[in-house]
Amino acid sequence: MKVAITYNLKKKDTTKPADYFSECDSLDTINNITNALKSKGHCVEAIDVEYPRLFSYFSKHRVDMVFNIAEGKVGKFRESEVPAVLDYLKIPYTGSDTFSLALALNKALTKKILKAEGIPTPNFQLFVKGNEKLNPELKFPLIVKPNCEGSAKGINKNNVVHNKEELFLRVKEIIGQYSQEALVEEFIEGKELTVGILENGKTRVLPILEIDFANCQKSGEYFYSWRMKEFQGNKEMGLEPSFFCPARLDKEIEKKVIDVALRTHRALGCLDISRTDIRLDKFNVPYVLEINPLPGLDPKESNFPIMAYAAGMKYEDLIEAIILSASERTKLN
Numbered sequence: 478m479k480v481a482i483t484y485n486l487k488k489k490d491t492t493k494p495a496d497y498f499s500e501c502d503s504l505d506t507i508n509n510i511t512n513a514l515k516s517k518g519h520c521v522e523a524i525d526v527e528y529p530r531l532f533s534y535f536s537k538h539r540v541d542m543v544f545n546i547a548e549g550k551v552g553k554f555r556e557s558e559v560p561a562v563l564d565y566l567k568i569p570y571t572g573s574d575t576f577s578l579a580l581a582l583n584k585a586l587t588k589k590i591l592k593a594e595g596i597p598t599p600n601f602q603l604f605v606k607g608n609e610k611l612n613p614e615l616k617f618p619l620i621v622k623p624n625c626e627g628s629a630k631g632i633n634k635n636n637v638v639h640n641k642e643e644l645f646l647r648v649k650e651i652i653g654q655y656s657q658e659a660l661v662e663e664f665i666e667g668k669e670l671t672v673g674i675l676e677n678g679k680t681r682v683l684p685i686l687e688i689d690f691a692n693c694q695k696s697g698e699y700f701y702s703w704r705m706k707e708f709q710g711n712k713e714m715g716l717e718p719s720f721f722c723p724a725r726l727d728k729e730i731e732k733k734v735i736d737v738a739l740r741t742h743r744a745l746g747c748l749d750i751s752r753t754d755i756r757l758d759k760f761n762v763p764y765v766l767e768i769n770p771l772p773g774l775d776p777k778e779s780n781f782p783i784m785a786y787a788a789g790m791k792y793e794d795l796i797e798a799i800i801l802s803a804s805e806r807t808k809l810n
C-alpha cells in the first residue's frame with residue numbers, strides 16, 4: 478500500500494512554554510513507524526502537517542491510506558483538522574474520525590456522555606470564567622485540569638487542591654495559561670490503570686497496564702503529572718513509576734475494567750485504536766478519567782506499545798494491525 482504518515486513534529490523552541498510541544502511526536506517515533514510500515518512491504522512517506530499546504534499536497538499525491546498521528550497545534554478541534562481535510566478529499570485514514578477526535582479532546586463533554594451511559598467517571602464541574610460558585614456536592618481533594626489538553630499539559634502536583642482558596646487560585650491560573658475552561662473533578666485515590674483497545678478484525682482489549690507511583694516519594698507526585706510523563710524514569714527527580722502489564726487485578730475487577738473501557742471506546746465512536754485512562758477507588762470501582770483516540774506510539778516510551786508487547790505483538794505488528802483495521806473498514810464503506 479502507498480501510505481502517508483501525518484504528524485506534528487516535536488521541536489526545541491525556548492521561546493515557547495515548556496509543555497508547548499508535549500503532544501507532538503519525536504523524529505524517532507516517526508522513523509520507527511516508517512520502518513515498521515516498510516518492513517510490512519508498504520511504500521511510505523512522512524508529512525509534517527505544520528506546513529499549511531496539506532490540502533494541495535494530498536490533491537496532487539494520491540495515497541491508499543494515511544497513518545494519522547497528528548495531534549494538531551491549537552484550538553479545540555486541532556486533532557480533527559487533518560481528518561477533516563482527508564474526509565473532504567476522500568482519502569482513508571487510520572484511527573478515529575473528525576467527530577470522535579473533537580469529542581474525546583473535550584473532557585467535560587466526554588464525561589457527560591459517560592454519565593449518560595452509566596459509566597463511572599469522577600464527579601465534576603466546568604469553570605468557564607473562574608468565578609462560578611463551587612458545586613457543594615463536590616468532595617475535596619479535587620483536581621484541576623485544562624478541559625481540552627493531553628499529555629498531562631498543565632497538570633502538576635499543585636493541581637490537586639484541598640480547599641476553596643487553592644481551588645480558585647489554580648482554576649484561574651489554568652484558564653489564563655491555557656485560554657480555555659478548567660475542569661474540576663473529584664480526585665480518585667487509588668490504582669492507576671490504562672486500557673488499550675485495538676480493533677483487528679474483532680475488537681481486542683490488550684493486557685491492562687498498571688502504573689504504580691509508590692517509588693516517587695522524592696517528587697511526591699503520585700499520579701501521571703506532566704513532569705512524570707516528560708521526565709519518566711528520572712530517579713534523581715523521583716519520577717520513576719513502576720509498570721505492571723498485565724495489571725495486578727483480581728479477575729472480577731479486571732472484567733469490570735475491561736467492560737468500562739470497551740463501553741467508553743464505543744460510546745465515543747472510536748475506531749481502530751484507543752487508550753482509556755482509569756483509576757480504581759477504594760471500593761475498586763473503575764472511574765474513567767478520559768479516552769485517548771491518538772495514544773502515543775513511541776516504541777520505548779509510550780504506554781500503548783507496552784500493552785501490545787505484553788500481548789505478544791512486535792512493534793511492527795501493532796502498526797500493521799492499525800493499518801489493517803482501517804483498510805478493512807474502508808472496504809466496507
Ligand SMILES: Nc1ncnc2c1ncn2[C@@H]1O[C@H](COP(=O)(O)OP(=O)(O)OP(=O)(O)O)[C@@H](O)[C@H]1O
Pocket residue numbers: 599620622626627628629630632662663664665666669699700701702706754756766767769
Ligand atoms: N480525577 C482524577 N483522580 C485521580 N487522578 C487523576 C484524576 N484526573 C487526572 N488524574 C491524574 O492525572 C493524569 C493525567 O490526567 P488526564 O489523563 O485526564 O490528562 P491528559 O493530559 O489527557 O493525559 P494524557 O497524557 O493521557 O493525554 C492521570 O493519568 C492521573 O494520574
Ligand SMILES: [Mg+2]
Pocket residue numbers: 754767
Ligand atoms: Mg490521560
